[in-house]
Amino acid sequence: MFRRRASALSFVTLAFPLLAAEEVLVATKPAAAWKSYPTRTLADFPAIAAAPADAGLNRFGGRTDRRARATGFFRAERLDGRWWLVDPEGGLGLNRSVVSVTM
Numbered sequence: 001m002f003r004r005r006a007s008a009l010s011f012v013t014l015a016f017p018l019l020a021a022e023e024v025l026v027a028t029k030p031a032a033a034w035k036s037y038p039t040r041t042l043a044d045f046p047a048i049a050a051a052p053a054d055a056g057l058n059r060f061g062g063r064t065d066r067r068a069r070a071t072g073f074f075r076a077e078r079l080d081g082r083w084w085l086v087d088p089e090g091g092l093g094l095n096r097s098v099v100s101v102t103m
Contacts, residue, residue: 023039045082060089060091061087061093062089062092063092063093067089067091068092069090070088070089071088072088074086
């Protein structure tokens with residue numbers, strides 16, 4: 001018989017806005033030269049910028065003031081033209097993580 005073990009998955013979520021640069025350097029493939037590409041800032045997302053910085057968070061770190069359908073699983077879902085990380089309880093969250101480290 002297979003026994004199901006309890007496991008925990010945690011995300012560091014960002015419920016408040018961060019300022020971003022107007023352009024970022026991106027490598028399109030490992031051997032390619034870095035190129036400047038425009039990026040989006042908070043001015044491009046008025047709904048996020050208008051959200052209160054102290055929006056309540058659920059036990060998974062998802063927002064409680066704006067929700068999607070609860071499924072019991074983490075998933076990505078597109079709502080109103082924007083992708084969100086949706087937690088098992090339906091709370092919307094933004095994932096913040098390290099993408100690249102150069103030494």
